[in-house]
Amino acid sequence: MEASELDDFITYDGNVMTATPEGYYVIQKDFLYYISPDFQSSTIVCSKPDCIHDELNLENEYEYTECDAFYLFSGGIDYCDGYLYIQASPDGRTGAVYRTSLDGSERTLWYENEGENIINFSIYKGYAYLAQETYTTEGKAHAILRFPVNDPDKEEVLFETEEYQDASINRMRFYDGYCYFYLFSPAVREDEGSSVHLKINLEDGRTEQLYETSNCRLEWDDYGILTEVKEYISYNPMQWTSKYFHVLPDSGEKVQLTEEDFQSIGTNDMLYNMDDKYIYFGTINMGVDALPEEEQVLTVYDYEGNIKAKIPAGDFGNYYFVLPGTDEYLFITKMNTDGSDAYFYADKSEFDGGTVEAHEINFAGIR
Numbered sequence: 001m002e003a004s005e006l007d008d009f010i011t012y013d014g015n016v017m018t019a020t021p022e023g024y025y026v027i028q029k030d031f032l033y034y035i036s037p038d039f040q041s042s043t044i045v046c047s048k049p050d051c052i053h054d055e056l057n058l059e060n061e062y063e064y065t066e067c068d069a070f071y072l073f074s075g076g077i078d079y080c081d082g083y084l085y086i087q088a089s090p091d092g093r094t095g096a097v098y099r100t101s102l103d104g105s106e107r108t109l110w111y112e113n114e115g116e117n118i119i120n121f122s123i124y125k126g127y128a129y130l131a132q133e134t135y136t137t138e139g140k141a142h143a144i145l146r147f148p149v150n151d152p153d154k155e156e157v158l159f160e161t162e163e164y165q166d167a168s169i170n171r172m173r174f175y176d177g178y179c180y181f182y183l184f185s186p187a188v189r190e191d192e193g194s195s196v197h198l199k200i201n202l203e204d205g206r207t208e209q210l211y212e213t214s215n216c217r218l219e220w221d222d223y224g225i226l227t228e229v230k231e232y233i234s235y236n237p238m239q240w241t242s243k244y245f246h247v248l249p250d251s252g253e254k255v256q257l258t259e260e261d262f263q264s265i266g267t268n269d270m271l272y273n274m275d276d277k278y279i280y281f282g283t284i285n286m287g288v289d290a291l292p293e294e295e296q297v298l299t300v301y302d303y304e305g306n307i308k309a310k311i312p313a314g315d316f317g318n319y320y321f322v323l324p325g326t327d328e329y330l331f332i333t334k335m336n337t338d339g340s341d342a343y344f345y346a347d348k349s350e351f352d353g354g355t356v357e358a359h360e361i362n363f364a365g366i367r
Helices: 061-066
Strands: 015-020 023-028 031-035 042-044 077-080 083-088 095-101 107-113 117-124 129-136 140-150 156-161 170-174 178-186 195-201 207-214 216-221 226-233 238-245 254-257 272-273 278-282 299-302 309-314 320-323 329-335 343-346
Touching: 023 077, 023 329, 023 343, 031 077, 077 117, 083 117, 095 117, 107 129, 117 170, 129 170, 140 170, 140 178, 156 195, 178 216, 207 216, 207 226, 216 272, 226 272, 226 278, 238 272, 272 320
Parallel strands: none
Antiparallel strands: 015 023, 023 031, 031 042, 077 083, 083 095, 095 107, 117 129, 129 140, 140 156, 170 178, 178 195, 195 207, 216 226, 226 238, 238 254, 272 278, 278 299, 299 309, 320 329, 329 343
16 A cells, blocks of 8 residues: 555645555545545544534534544645644644544544644655744735754754735655745736746755746656646636646756647646556536536556556536545545545556546544
């Protein structure tokens, strides 16, 4: 169940899921859940008998804080050396990370940063990384901190800026000794774009801007960097065309891709993610060119552009994330109307050129 070097369970604000030697762990509506390796069982991770989490209709959600599995205003989750690390905000203001054993019997407040808003959290090669926002009388400051997992007191600042006041740090990911992230502002549109992409060299701390402010998405792995740049025809109704570029991993040369490289480019599909073997494109599911749900498809390619699988995407709805997951399984998550997330998995051993079904994971006792 080993994941690749790239952190492959991350969405815009951190890992929504993590793999351990015992199985998978996710946060659902602020409760920690365990999922068995075969996805056939799940349970709330609480060791207390007759715990309050069995009460489904409490009017005051704060009463659930008596449960060891409850993490108020929870965010990212990660695993390291036998423990889970879970980002939360116990009072709605203080940024905190808890450390808990896999059975939920040990739980400690492992890191706390009063007055700071932790918006991304991840662990990479023995170090914890936190992206945070600080609000001052002058506005908002962004920062990325790191420290050894075994010594949170040895904190250092890797990146900080007071630029991009309307933006937030998104999708802080790690690969080959670098931290990749972008500052995204939904308020910035049209010619200015909405994203500033950067990377930090984790050895010397130098920050490099990867792409000028633009409406683009970057993914990276052994393939190199794959960039989708949207050129908007209209914002209302939303309509765009996309151009794709491949930044070669050795030379850094930037090459524009066409449908001869990946068939999906010819149909203006959207880039969803990539891992160390596959690249994932999805049909348009928003705006004026959106396909009906029953026609939406997630297409899996190898690096040579061969189609390895087509996954019907109708069950995922119009807003979902593709998580490359582990060497064995791909995961897909979407938001339900009740605030919980639906999780699906697909077996990568079935990626042989045909249609592959994604199976939903059932959660026991979901609130």
